[in-house]
Amino acid sequence: GAVVSQHPSRVICKSGTSVKIECRSLDFQATTMFWYRQFPKKSLMLMATSNEGSKATYEQGVEKDKFLINHASLTLSTLTVTSAHPEDSSFYICSASAGGRYSNQPQHFGDGTRLSIL
Amino acid sequence: SQKIEQNSEALNIQEGKTATLTCNYTNYSPAYLQWYRQDPGRGPVFLLLIRENEKEKRKERLKVTFDTTLKQSLFHITASQPADSATYLCALDMGSNYQLIWGAGTKLIIKP
Numbered sequence: 473g474a475v476v477s478q479h480p481s482r483v484i485c486k487s488g489t490s491v492k493i494e495c496r497s498l499d500f501q502a503t504t505m506f507w508y509r510q511f512p513k514k515s516l517m518l519m520a521t522s523n524e525g526s527k528a529t530y531e532q533g534v535e536k537d538k539f540l541i542n543h544a545s546l547t548l549s550t551l552t553v554t555s556a557h558p559e560d561s562s563f564y565i566c567s568a569s570a571g572g573r574y575s576n577q578p579q580h581f582g583d584g585t586r587l588s589i590l
Numbered sequence: 591s592q593k594i595e596q597n598s599e600a601l602n603i604q605e606g607k608t609a610t611l612t613c614n615y616t617n618y619s620p621a622y623l624q625w626y627r628q629d630p631g632r633g634p635v636f637l638l639l640i641r642e643n644e645k646e647k648r649k650e651r652l653k654v655t656f657d658t659t660l661k662q663s664l665f666h667i668t669a670s671q672p673a674d675s676a677t678y679l680c681a682l683d684m685g686s687n688y689q690l691i692w693g694a695g696t697k698l699i700i701k702p
Contacts, residue, residue, distance in 0.1 A: 478633070513598070515692040516634070516679070565633045578624060579690070581633030 475499050476568050478582025486590055487558060493551045493585045495566030502568035505549035506579060507541060510563045522549050556589045563587075592617045594682055596693040603670050603700050611665040611696045613680035619658040620682035620691075625665050628677045628695060637678075638665075670700045 475498040483491050495505055504523055508516040522528040522543035530536050538560075540552040549568075553560055563586055567579035595614045603609040613623070621642050626634035640647045640656045640663065647654045653666040667674050677695040684691070 474636075476633075513694065515594075515694040518689055521689070563631075567633070578636035578639055579634075580636065581626075583633050584631065586631070 474580040476502075476566065476580045476582045478566050478585060480585060481583060482586045482588075484588045484590065485556065488555055489589075491553045491556055491587060493553075493564055493566070493587075495549045495551070495568065495582050497547045497568040497580070500568075500570055500580075501546040502549075502570065503546070504569045505543055506567045506569070507539070507549075507551050508565045508567065510565060510584075516565065519551075553587065556587070558589045561587055561589045592682065592684065592691055594680065594691050594693045596678075596680060596696045598694060598696070600697040600699055603698065605670060605672060605700055605702050607670055609667040609670045609674065609698055609700065611678050611698065613663040613665065613693055615661050615682055615691075618684065619661065620684050622683035623654075623656055623663050624681045624683060624690070625654055625663075626679045626681065628679055630677075634679055667698075672700045672702050674698065675700045 477496045477498055479494045506521050507519045509519055510516050518531050519534045520528045520530045520541050522541050524543050524546045528541035543549040563584050565584040567581040569577045569579050593616045624639045625637045628634040638647055638654045640654045651668045655664045677697045679695040680693045682691040
């Protein structure tokens with residue numbers, strides 16, 4: 473149980489392209505979804521938290537207009553990296569929780585998306 | 591501000607032995623502490639959660655301890671196997687109104 477699917481797993485595209493990443497909870501309803509960015513040998517960096525039907529809460533320093541998040545249903549959240557540039561290249565991971573943003577419920581992660589901007 | 595430390599150096603353990611990973615934190619004790627496993631190029635997988643008032647939690651070959659005096663959690667894998675090789679992350683949950691604080695993880699290598 474508690475399976476989260478993230479798609480695509482890898483994207484390589486030219487600078488200026490917008491890229492959409494999908495995160496789906498397959499067998500449970502995710503009250504909250506989280507979007508992280510991870511650099512090699514570094515801890516997970518939370519970018520934003522989204523709740524179904526409401527605006528995402530972005531962490532300090534994360535550009536809202538650059539990283540668009542939509543949480544249209546209890547099983548789907550999308551992250552769109554708009555006009556991506558090489559510095560946006562990274563490993564992006566989503567997670568889903570049946571609890572709220574500050575719940576002690578464990579988070580269930582997707583397998584991540586490796587984004588490479590040329 | 592709260593800081594969390596995990597040994598950044600890889601831990602090499604002989605197969606069959608017990609592997610022990612450390613998670614240290616500063617300042618206030620978290621309400622909960624979570625441990626995850628992450629394989630290369632994959633997302634983390636939840637393993638165990640331990641509450642502030644719990645000293646120990648077990649799941650099969652896994653054991654987690656939580657010492658609020660030492661401000662430390664230990665993660666043990668008994669009878670380790672090469673398949674246990676991965677990076678293990680700890681995360682602090684300070685309770686309501688706070689997000690999880692993640693450690694950078696410790697890479698565990700189990701040698702056959």
